[in-house]
Amino acid sequence: MSTAIFKSKGIRRGYRSAPLFETFAPATLFDKPGLKIKDRVNEENSVNDLCIEHRNSAATTEVPFQGVTVAGKNTYTYDAHTYHTKVPPQGIAELLKYYLPEGGLLLDPFAGSGMTGVAARMLGLDCILNDLSPAAKFIAEQYCRKLPPEEFRRGMDTIFENTREIRSLLYSTNCRECGKTTELQYVVWSYQVTCSECGQNFVLWDHCRSYGKNVKEHKILSEFPCPHCAKTIKKSRLKRLDSVPVLVGYKCCGSRQVEVTHSPSEEDLAKINRLWQDPPLKEDY
Secondary structure, eight states: EEEEEEEEEEGGGGGOOOOOTTTTOOEEEEETOOOHHHHHHHHHHHHHHHHHTTTTOOOOOOOOOOOOOOOOOOHHHTTOOOOOOOOEEEEEEEHHHHOOOOOOOEEEEEEOHHHHHHHHHHHOOOOEEEEHHHHHHHHHHHHOOOOOHHHHHHHHHHHHHHHHHHHHSSSSSEEETTOEEEEEEEEEEEEEETTTTTTOOOEEEGGGGGOOOSGGGGGOOOEEEOOOTOOEEEEEGGGOOOOEEEEEEEESSSOOOOOOOOOEEEEEEEEHHHHSSSSOOGGGG
């Protein structure tokens, strides 16, 4: 079991937002499998101090939250790392403000990737995060620990410089408008599949899409006609073959940096094939 303790600089009245990397002191982490939480807490002086500060129960409310919380997943904080059953911290923060109107010490015994800790940091709350998974502990620590922005920037610049050659090899394409080499933002992959009725092969992406008036109405169909025999087939019953790239996205041409999407070019497909045939060796980079 892994526990992380995050000490804030004090509760901010009114829960006014504070810069993410300036609000909290460094975390104290320790790993002792099988040790109960109360014993774990008693062993750590920093946790003892934290508990002493919060010796009195925090003011809360007995009326269950009945409002509507809306929190999107398209934020830098949420997208920084994937993890199952993840909840946007902005939504969690709304619940914390409701149940802890005057602040308090927060314990999340099943912390996962630390989104509750991120929400607590946003509000200036002290928190203790706990999870059985070492991977979850590591992710939560990186989300919640204090790191000076300039130090983070130097580290990222070093990584980008040291990986410049391999990134160009793996993640570049030619702009369809100006012809310059530009970095890929993403590649959409699909599958070659075999029709369950006629046995012919086709690319799933080309025939299972349905477009609405906006992005929310676009769908991947669970049933659609086979492009060869025209019989209605179920996507779940199709045999998958090789994965194939169907779209590439990049930014280029002008200061607006608008992301554009195109089908893979012949050069893109040739590069992918070369990488499959002769992948770069890890020790070379």
